[in-house]
Each structure stands twice: as structure tokens, then as C-alpha cells.
Amino acid sequence: MPGGGHCPDCGSTELVEDSHYSQSQLVCSDCGCVVTEGVLTTTFSDEGNLREVTYSRSTGENDQVSRSQQRGLRRVRDLCRVLQLPSTFEDTAVAYYQQAYRHSGIRAARLQKKEVLVGCCVLITCRQHNWPLTMGTICTLLYADLDVFSGTYMQIVKLLGLDVPSLCLADLVKTYCSSFRLFQASPSVPATYVEDKEKMLSRTLQLVELADETWLVTGRHPLPVITAATFLAWQSLRPAHRLTCSLARFCKVANVELPCPAASRLQELLAVLLRMAEQLAWLRVLQLDKRSVVKHIGDLLQHRHTLVREAFREGPVGLEAGEEEPRGQCGGPGQGKEEVASGSCGLPVGKRPASPALLLPPCMLKPPKRACPPPPVSTVTGDENISDSEIEQYLRTPQEVKDFEKAQAARQDARSVSNPP
Amino acid sequence: MDQNNSLPPYAQGLASPQGAMTPGIPIFSPMMPYGTGLTPQPIQNTNSLSILEEQQRQQQQQQQAQAQQQAQQQAQQQAQQQQQQQQAVAAVQQSASQQATQGASGQTPQLFHSQTLTTAPLPGTTPLYPSPMTPMTPITPATPASESSGIVPQLQNIVSTVNLGCKLDLKTIALRARNAEYNPKRFAAVIMRIREPRTTALIFSSGKMVCTGAKSEEQSRLAARKYARVVQKLGFPAKFLDFKIQNMVGSCDVKFPIRLEGLVLTHQQFSSYEPELFPGLIYRMIKPRIVLLIFVSGKVVLTGAKVRAEIYEAFENIYPILKGFRKTT
Numbered sequence: 001m002p003g004g005g006h007c008p009d010c011g012s013t014e015l016v017e018d019s020h021y022s023q024s025q026l027v028c029s030d031c032g033c034v035v036t037e038g039v040l041t042t043t044f045s046d047e048g049n050l051r052e053v054t055y056s057r058s059t060g061e062n063d064q065v066s067r068s069q070q071r072g073l074r075r076v077r078d079l080c081r082v083l084q085l086p087s088t089f090e091d092t093a094v095a096y097y098q099q100a101y102r103h104s105g106i107r108a109a110r111l112q113k114k115e116v117l118v119g120c121c122v123l124i125t126c127r128q129h130n131w132p133l134t135m136g137t138i139c140t141l142l143y144a145d146l147d148v149f150s151g152t153y154m155q156i157v158k159l160l161g162l163d164v165p166s167l168c169l170a171d172l173v174k175t176y177c178s179s180f181r182l183f184q185a186s187p188s189v190p191a192t193y194v195e196d197k198e199k200m201l202s203r204t205l206q207l208v209e210l211a212d213e214t215w216l217v218t219g220r221h222p223l224p225v226i227t228a229a230t231f232l233a234w235q236s237l238r239p240a241h242r243l244t245c246s247l248a249r250f251c252k253v254a255n256v257e258l259p260c261p262a263a264s265r266l267q268e269l270l271a272v273l274l275r276m277a278e279q280l281a282w283l284r285v286l287q288l289d290k291r292s293v294v295k296h297i298g299d300l301l302q303h304r305h306t307l308v309r310e311a312f313r314e315g316p317v318g319l320e321a322g323e324e325e326p327r328g329q330c331g332g333p334g335q336g337k338e339e340v341a342s343g344s345c346g347l348p349v350g351k352r353p354a355s356p357a358l359l360l361p362p363c364m365l366k367p368p369k370r371a372c373p374p375p376p377v378s379t380v381t382g383d384e385n386i387s388d389s390e391i392e393q394y395l396r397t398p399q400e401v402k403d404f405e406k407a408q409a410a411r412q413d414a415r416s417v418s419n420p421p
Numbered sequence: 422m423d424q425n426n427s428l429p430p431y432a433q434g435l436a437s438p439q440g441a442m443t444p445g446i447p448i449f450s451p452m453m454p455y456g457t458g459l460t461p462q463p464i465q466n467t468n469s470l471s472i473l474e475e476q477q478r479q480q481q482q483q484q485q486a487q488a489q490q491q492a493q494q495q496a497q498q499q500a501q502q503q504q505q506q507q508q509a510v511a512a513v514q515q516s517a518s519q520q521a522t523q524g525a526s527g528q529t530p531q532l533f534h535s536q537t538l539t540t541a542p543l544p545g546t547t548p549l550y551p552s553p554m555t556p557m558t559p560i561t562p563a564t565p566a567s568e569s570s571g572i573v574p575q576l577q578n579i580v581s582t583v584n585l586g587c588k589l590d591l592k593t594i595a596l597r598a599r600n601a602e603y604n605p606k607r608f609a610a611v612i613m614r615i616r617e618p619r620t621t622a623l624i625f626s627s628g629k630m631v632c633t634g635a636k637s638e639e640q641s642r643l644a645a646r647k648y649a650r651v652v653q654k655l656g657f658p659a660k661f662l663d664f665k666i667q668n669m670v671g672s673c674d675v676k677f678p679i680r681l682e683g684l685v686l687t688h689q690q691f692s693s694y695e696p697e698l699f700p701g702l703i704y705r706m707i708k709p710r711i712v713l714l715i716f717v718s719g720k721v722v723l724t725g726a727k728v729r730a731e732i733y734e735a736f737e738n739i740y741p742i743l744k745g746f747r748k749t750t
Contacts, residue, residue, distance in 0.1 A: 135697045150698045163689055166682060167697070218681050219700035219717040361678050363718045375575065375636065380618070382642035391650045394600045394615065401597055 009033040068114060069101050075118045082141065083133070089125045096121040100156055116144045116152045123153065127164050132172035134223060169222060173208050176226050177201050180254040182234065189253055192241035195234055203233035206301045207269065213308055214272045215361040216265065224259040227251070228266035232273075236297035243291060268362055275357055276300050276307040312359035570740040574671035574723055574732050578634060579641040582667055585628040585649055586660035594624065597655050613648060620644040624652065628659075631667075638666055638729065668725065671732040675719040680746045684715070688742065704739065711735035715743070 005015045007028035014029040024038035065073075076097050080090040100106050100117060109117075119138040126133040135153070139146050157164055182189060183197045207229035211217050217225050231250050235242045247266060251258035270290045277283040277293055277300060286292065293300075300307060358365065396404065591611045595603035601624075603611045610623045620634040620641070630648060635641035645664060652659040681702045685694040694702040701722075704713040709731040714722040721739065726732045 135695075146698075150695075153695075153698075154693070157693070166685060166694060215678060215717070217696075218678075219696060221697050361717045363716075364678060378637055378640060380637065380639040380643055382639035382646075384643060386643075386647055386650050390617075391647065391654055394598055394613075394651050395654055396597050396599050400599075404596065 005035065007031060007033050007035060066107075068111070069098075072097055072101070072114055072118055075115070076121055079118060079122050079138075079141065083122070083126075085122075085126065085131065089122075089129060089131070092128075093121045093125040096124060096160065096162075099160055103159055105159070106156075112144075112148065113152055115142060116149050117156065118142070119144065119149060120153045120156050124157070124162060124164055127167065130165070130168050130171060132168055132175045134167070134172070136223065167222060169208060169212065169217070169226075170205060172222060173205055173226050173229075174201060176223065177204050177230055180230065180256055182254050188255075192238065193245070193253060195237055199237060200230070200233050203237065203297075203301065204230045206304065207233055207297075210272065210301070210304050210308070211265075211269055214312070214359060216268050216272070218361060219363075220265075221259070221261065224262040224265045225269075227256070227259055227262040228269055231262075231266065232269060232294065232297060235294050239295040243294060270294075273297060273300055275311045276304065279307050279310045308359075311356060313356035570675070570737065572673050572675065572736070572740070574673040574721075574736045576636055576669060576671045576729065576732070577722075578668075578670040579636070579638060579666060580631065580633045580668040581635075581638075581641045581645060581665060582629065582631050583645045583649065583664045584660075584662040585624075585630055585652060585657070586662050587628050587658050589624065589626050589628055589652065589657055591624070591626050594652065594655055598651060613651070615644060615647055615651075618644045622648045624648070638669075641666065666727060669727070669729065669732060670722065670724040671726070671736075672720065672722045673736060675721065675740065675743055677719050677747045678717055679715060679719055679743055681715065681717055683746050684742070706735050706738060709734050713739055715739070719743075 005026070006013055007015065007030065010028065010031040010033070012028060012030040015035060016027050016029045018025055018027045019038075026035040026037070027033070028035060073094055076093045077090055080093055097117065100121065106114070106117065119142045123133060123135065123138055125131075135146065135149060138144075139149050142149075156162075177200060178197070180200075182193060182195050182200070185191050185194050204226070208217070208226055211225050211229060228247070231247050234250065235245070245253075247263060248258055267290075270293065273293050274288060274290065277288050277296060280299070280303075283296055283299075288296070591603055591605070591609075594611050594613075595601045598611075598613065600615060601611050601613045610625045613622045613624055614620070615622075618635050618640040620632055622633070622645070623631040630645065632641055632645045632648065635644050642664060646661060649659045649661050681694050681696075684702060684704075685692045688704070691706065692702050692704050701714045701716045704715055706713060710725060711723050711731055712725045713735060714724075721736065721743075723732045723735050726735070
């Protein structure tokens with residue numbers, strides 16, 4: 001309570017220094033009468049200390065953070081927003097970027113690498129939350145080369161000692177399938193091509209699982225397999241109208257880029273389905289080929305576990321005869337060749353189910369590109385005598401040296417003539 | 422999200438044997454690198470026996486200041502007694518099997534000629550189990566030992582360095598040698614090649630040289646000596662100092678497909694599998710410090726070794742883990 005001063009209204013001496021926003025006032029605490037007030041407006045120089053300070057400047061964090069790191073952090077946030085990721089992902093990705101920046105190798109890296117690092121942090125965050133984001137997507141968004149991206153990614157995972165889970169295939173299928181523009185009729189999508197999303201998703205998932213089980217996914221880029229599976233699922237849901245559509249046309253209609261390997265994955269998947277079809281009696285008589293088997297994909301998927309077990313075998317033949325339950329038609333995996341006459345089997349050769357093929361990755365089924373000869377036995381000790389003649393063969397004779405020098409000089413002259421200084 | 426039903430079959434109910442859950446630390450692996458009493462082929466046993474004998478000799482000679490020293494000494498005493506019995510047996514068998522081995526496979530005889538064990542003791546083979554040192558006597562080991570794989574990795578490439586001990590004029594070398602190429606704008610070294618052993622060398626002006634492409638340590642050494650001779654004949658006072666093997670690369674085939682997705686799930690801290698980037702799984706083994714590239718076809722590439730034994734040991738460590746991922750329906 002300041003000394004001297006009475007409130008003109010009530011006469012009390014309880015006067016309080018209070019300010020109404022930026023205006024200082026002397027107020028009576030009993031009746032609220034404003035006794036005196038300060039100047040409402042101030043000059044710019046007066047306000048030197050009263051100006052608003054942004055939060056980031058008040059904490060001083062940007063004094064320690066370099067401009068390129070600030071730019072990188074902004075890029076991380078932007079990328080998260082472009083990808084429409086949940087907000088928690090943003091914080092995690094930013095934290096990873098800051099953590100990476102503490103290493104001198106990253107601080108001194110080129111701008112291109114720092115740009116790619118932004119994508120790596122976002123990718124790691126998504127992987128850890130099982131959000132299906134492929135490296136191809138990030139590279140497209142960042143206009144980055146996959147080689148540069150892969151180098152930086154491997155380096156940063158090792159540097160930060162992170163545990164990055166694998167890409168979740170089922171989630172990727174769901175996200176990728178949803179991006180196909182086939183669920184509503186439009187000028188570019190004929191009515192017969194439109195498909196129900198749920199049905200297509202569930203069938204695609206089953207086909208991808210089948211591909212996984214039959215070694216078509218391990219070691220390969222996941223996206224082409226999913227493209228092929230989506231195409232087959234879509235075709236099989238309405239084969240009458242869709243069998244004429246090719247894979248390339250399908251991707252064009254659906255407004256999705258066709259990955260190169262998808263065509264060969266499609267062939268591999270069809271081969272697997274054909275093998276499975278041969279185990280079903282009512283399909284065997286139809287003599288299916290790669291086009292007609294599409295009509296029966298629904299049936300094949302329904303019994304896929306049993307059919308895969310029967311259509312394929314694991315290891316060498318003849319050892320597992322005891323494990324297979326005796327089938328009514330023919331004894332289990334007897335011989336590898338289909339033409340072998342089997343006395344125990346009552347059916348003629350053409351009607352018998354094909355003997356099981358080996359369930360192996362395609363790289364193991366293909367014949368080796370070149371025969372690998374066994375390496376010759378080497379009895380080198382490392383300390384043998386080296387004959388002079390052997391070394392002489394690697395040295396030029398004086399005549400050769402002269403010729404070489406002449407040729408070099410001639411080339412130099414020719415070059416200087418053609419490029420006049 | 423309903424993820425549980427789409428868990429891939431190989432990850433469900435993984436009937437992993439003990440070996441599959443161990444990290445690549447051989448201390449946990451109950452078997453010795455080159456064979457136990459369960460190994461059926463006697464040929465393998467004798468190879469491993471000669472190695473083990475040398476190994477034992479070294480372990481006795483060298484002072485190993487390790488925590489398990491006492492255990493080792495006890496193990497060695499037991500092993501020595503058993504070894505004396507075997508040496509008589511082995512001497513007879515070795516001579517017989519040497520010829521057999523050389524006929525059987527082109528891979529194993531190199532074990533006889535290998536001199537690399539003189540460089541360092543085998544890391545990580547500190548015997549916690551005394552009995553497996555005796556592969557000839559069919560003692561059932563205390564722990565369920567998986568038998569040795571019977572597969573020996575093939576060495577594919579050896580990188581070595583040597584110091585020729587004098588400054589070199591690369592232009593002169595490129596001018597006067599037939600098998601040399603030198604493009605200073607592209608790379609600051611002469612690239613020289615010889616036909617036998619088929620190798621390539623990078624020769625720098627400081628006198629240091631890198632020799633690559635040999636298939637064994639001895640071949641690498643011989644090749645490096647030949648390059649030094651060529652440089653000598655070109656008029657430089659070349660010596661042969663500090664020859665050292667820097668890296669060895671080996672490869673082999675386990676002959677069954679491997680579920681890489683399952684392997685990366687159970688051995689997360691050692692494996693890196695990015696099918697979008699590379700079709701193989703990169704397994705960084707800690708002991709010995711070897712990097713393995715494991716492919717779905719069952720082919721394995723091992724690299725980063727300084728001695729041959731590290732490659733063999735790494736493969737013997739990884740084999741039980743890989744067998745655990747052999748799909749058994």
C-alpha cells in the first residue's frame with residue numbers, strides 16, 4: 001500500500017498499483033475507483049523490453065540449432081503432414097532427426113544426404129508404428145534416388161542403433177489396394193470393371209498369403225506381388241467381363257503405376273494356382289490353362305491350405321511316404337516323374353493327380369545359369385620360387401616401350417590439333 | 422487391425438530348437454566348430470582333429486588372460502589325456518583319409534595346408550564343455566549338440582596389403598609394364614594384373630600395394646610377391662614388408678530354402694532384411710565379427726574375416742539357426 005493518497009470516492013487509504021493491460025493505474029481496493037492512470041500509448045523505444053517474444057526465441061533453442069537443422073526439422077514436419085500421418089509420428093520423426101544430427105558425420109554430410117535423412121526418419125517412425133509406407137513412395141516425394149536413400153537409411157539405422165520392424169504385408173495390401181480407383185464408376189472406369197472394395201481386399205489378402213506360403217514373396221520387393229494379386233483377385237470376381245483386360249490396362253484404368261516385375265510375379269502366381277488346380281478332381285478334367293484357371297480362383301483359395309500341402313512337397317521324394325495320409329486315388333508322393341507307371345494306382349496316367357512339385361523359391365527351381373566346376377585343388381605354399389621368365393612376360397621390351405611412347409605422342413598431337421587452345 | 426490371423430505361418434508356433442534362439446555367440450552353441458562325436462563321416466573328423474590338435478597346442482602355449490582360464494585348464498587336462506589315446510588312432514587314420522579326402526571333395530584338403538591358425542587363436546571357442554574336444558570317441562555330449570553341418574565354406578576372395586618400402590613412379594610402371602593400366606584422372610594408382618594366380622593389384626606411389634582376387638591365403642601371398650618382383654624388375658628397390666591379409670570372403674550353400682522373414686523376427690538385433698533394397702538378409706555376427714549375407718535360396722556369403730577359421734566358425738554358428746528356419750510342414 002503506497003504512502004499518502006486517499007480515494008476521492010470512499011476516502012480509504014487502500015490504494016493498489018494495478019495495471020489494466022499495458023496502462024498502469026492506481027486503484028482503490030475498496031470501491032474500485034481509478035485514482036490515477038498512466039499513459040496509454042508508449043513510444044517504440046519505451047517498449048523495447050515489452051515487445052512480444054516468440055516461444056522459440058524465448059527458450060533460446062534456435063540459438064543452438066543450426067539453420068540447416070531447422071530446415072531439416074521443418075521438412076520432417078512437412079513430410080509428415082503431406083503423408084497425413086498422426087501427430088505423434090511427427091514428434092517421433094523430429095526426435096530421430098535431432099538425434100541423428102548430433103553425430104558429426106551427419107552434420108558434415110551433403111545437403112542431398114540431409115534431405116534424404118528427412119525421409120529416413122519418417123520411414124523409421126512409420127515402420128515402428130506399423131504404418132505401411134514404402135521406400136518408393138518416400139523417394140518419389142523427395143525426388144531422391146533409391147541408391148542414395150538406401151545408403152543413408154542403412155547408415156542411420158546402424159548409427160542410432162535402431163530396431164526397425166519389417167514392412168507389414170497385410171497393412172500394405174490394405175493401403176495399396178485402397179489406392180486403386182476401381183470402386184466407383186467414372187468416365188474412365190467401365191461399369192463392368194467396378195468392384196466392391198471389401199471383396200477385392202479379402203481376396204487379394206488371401207492371394208498374397210498364398211504367394212507368401214509358396215516362396216514368391218521372400219527376398220522380393222513386396223509391391224509387384226501385391227499388384228499381381230490385386231489383378232488376379234479383381235479378374236476372378238467377374239471373369240466373364242474381365243478376362244480380356246491385361247495387367248497393364250488394369251493398372252492404367254485403376255490409375256496406379258505398374259511396377260516392372262509384376263508381370264513375372266503374375267506368371268509365377270498363375271503357375272502355383274494351376275498346380276493347385278490339378279489336385280481338385282473336378283478341375284483336373286477341365287484341362288485348365290493360365291487364363292481359365294482365373295475363373296476358379298475362388299474355389300482354389302477356399303481350400304488353399306490343403307491344396308498347397310498336396311500339390312507341393314518339401315524335400316527329396318520317397319522319404320515322406322509314411323507321413324502322407326493314404327489318398328483314395330493314389331499313394332502319396334511316389335516318384336518325381338509323372339509318366340511312371342504305378343501298379344498301385346487304378347486310374348490311367350492322364351487322370352492321376354500330378355505328382356507333387358517341389359515347394360521352393362523360383363530361384364532354386366531355375367536351372368543354374370552356368371555350371372560351377374569344383375575348384376581345382378591348390379597346392380600353393382606362397383613361398384615358391386618365382387621364375388624370371390614368368391616375370392619377363394609382364395614387362396615390355398625396349399622396342400615396345402618406344403612404340404608405345406610414339407603412339408602416345410601421336411595421340412597427344414591429334415588431341416591438341418582437334419582441340420585448339 | 423486384425424493382424425493375428427494374417428501372421429505368416431512360418432512365424433506361428435515356430436518350433437525353434439535351442440540353436441535357433443541363440444545369438445551368434447558360440448559360447449552358447451553346444452557344439453565345437455569342426456565336429457562332435459555325432460559326426461558320421463570320419464573324413465570330417467580327422468580334418469577337424471588336426472585343427473583341434475593345433476588349436477589345443479596353441480591354447481597351451483599362449484597365455485589367455487580370460488575369465489574362463491580355470492575352466493579351460495581343467496578342460497585341457499581332461500582333453501590331453503584323451504588326446505594321447507587318439508593320436509595313435511589319428512595317425513593311422515590321417516594317412517588313409519588324406520587321399521580319400523582329396524578325392525571326395527575339392528574343398529577340404531585346404532584344411533591340411535592351412536597355415537592361418539598360426540596367426541591367432543580361434544576366438545570364441547573357449548571350451549565350456551570339456552568333452553566335445555574329442556570327436557573320435559563317441560561320447561554323447563551333455564547338451565543336445567547339433568551335428569556339424571558337413572558343409573565347408575569355399576573361399577572366394579582374399580584382399581591383402583603389402584608395403585614395397587620405396588616410393589614408386591607410376592608413370593614409369595605404366596609405361597614399361599604390359600599388364601598395367603594407369604589413369605591418374607580416374608584413380609591415383611596403377612592397376613596391374615597377373616594370370617597365375619589370377620589376381621589384380623593396386624599399386625600406389627607411396628609404395629603400398631593392395632592385392633585382390635586370390636582364392637587362398639597362400640595364393641594371395643604368392644601373387645603379392647610376383648607383383649613385387651615385377652616392380653623390382655622395373656628398376657625400383659622393392660621389398661616385401663608387412664604382408665597382411667585384410668579381408669576374406671567365403672560362400673557356401675546349405676541346399677534348403679530359408680524363411681528370411683522369420684529369421685529377422687527372431688534375430689532382430691543381428692539381422693537386417695529390407696526386401697525393397699536387397700534380396701538377402703544381412704546378419705552381423707558378433708563373435709566372430711563376420712557379416713553374412715543369407716539368401717532365400719540357401720546360399721550364404723561370409724565376409725569380414727581376417728583368418729580362415731573365422732569363416733568356418735561363423736558358418737558353424739549360423740547353420741543351426743538356419744536349420745531352424747527350414748520349413749517343415
